[in-house]
Amino acid sequence: MYELAIVAxxxxxxxxxxxxxxxxxxxxxxxxxxRVGKLWTIAMQGMRENRFLRAEKALLTILRIDExxxxxxxxxxxLYAKQKEYRDAIDCFEIASxxxxxxxxxxxxxxxxxxxxxxxxAAVAFEQALKLEGDLAARxxxxxxxQEKLGNDRLMFQExxxxxxxxxxxxxxxxxxxxYLAKEMQAEADEIEDKMKKLIVPSSRAKRIVRPRRVVI
Numbered sequence: 001m002y003e004l005a006i007v008a009x010x011x012x013x014x015x016x017x018x019x020x021x022x023x024x025x026x027x028x029x030x031x032x033x034x035r036v037g038k039l040w041t042i043a044m045q046g047m048r049e050n051r052f053l054r055a056e057k058a059l060l061t062i063l064r065i066d067e068x069x070x071x072x073x074x075x076x077x078x079l080y081a082k083q084k085e086y087r088d089a090i091d092c093f094e095i096a097s098x099x100x101x102x103x104x105x106x107x108x109x110x111x112x113x114x115x116x117x118x119x120x121x122a123a124v125a126f127e128q129a130l131k132l133e134g135d136l137a138a139r140x141x142x143x144x145x146x147q148e149k150l151g152n153d154r155l156m157f158q159e160x161x162x163x164x165x166x167x168x169x170x171x172x173x174x175x176x177x178x179x180y181l182a183k184e185m186q187a188e189a190d191e192i193e194d195k196m197k198k199l200i201v202p203s204s205r206a207k208r209i210v211r212p213r214r215v216v217i
Contacts, residue, residue, distance in 0.1 A: 035065070040062065040072075043059045043062070046058060047079060052082070059079065070097075070100035070105065071096075073092045076092045077096065078108060080092060081111075086112055089108075090109065090113070101128065101132070103129045103136075104129075107129040109125045110125030114142070114145065122146045123147070123150065126142055127143070135166060137162075137172055140159040140166065141159070141160065141175060144160045156179065157176075157179065160176045164176050169199065173192050173196045177189055177193060
């Protein structure tokens with residue numbers, strides 16, 4: 001698991017969508033009854049179909065029933081972020097994190113701070129998310145982007161390298177390659193370009209179909 005486009009290749013919310021949505025649904029199912037479960041289904045369906053008002057009403061109703069439902073606050077924050085209502089999104093993510101500090105709520109908070117150019121707070125939020133869950137490349141990429149804005153090139157490259165180690169694919173290598181070129185580090189850029197080329201597996205030749213010998217009986 002991406003929904004608030006900040007930077008090309010940045011990821012944002014999309015990578016959280018499936019993995020953490022399933023976790024949140026499990027949490028909601030354990031903690032609440034049938035009514036809230038139905039409201040949660042309505043909210044998720046509304047978000048998938050971009051029926052924001054319907055989703056918002058369902059989530060707000062959940063919070064009236066269960067005012068400490070961190071998953072509902074987190075989803076409401078994503079909903080507001082998709083509509084670029086960043087002040088409300090920040091409030092929701094901060095409340096969600098204060099109730100239950102999860103990697104997704106902290107990461108989302110960092111993304112909103114990044115979007116609103118509050119890079120110091122974004123860095124803190126990303127750091128906290130990484131402490132709880134540091135095995136996702138997208139989290140390191142997000143943290144790297146903040147460090148780039150803060151002028152911390154060493155830390156930026158460190159995080160991009162970690163992302164490439166965790167997920168050595170075309171996307172992570174491309175980000176690292178672009179960063180090296182931007183800093184005129186041609187040797188390093190060439191090395192990453194070689195790794196990118198090795199990821200491209202040449203298509204094998206189509207095997208010749210051997211027909212059985214015709215035997216005259």
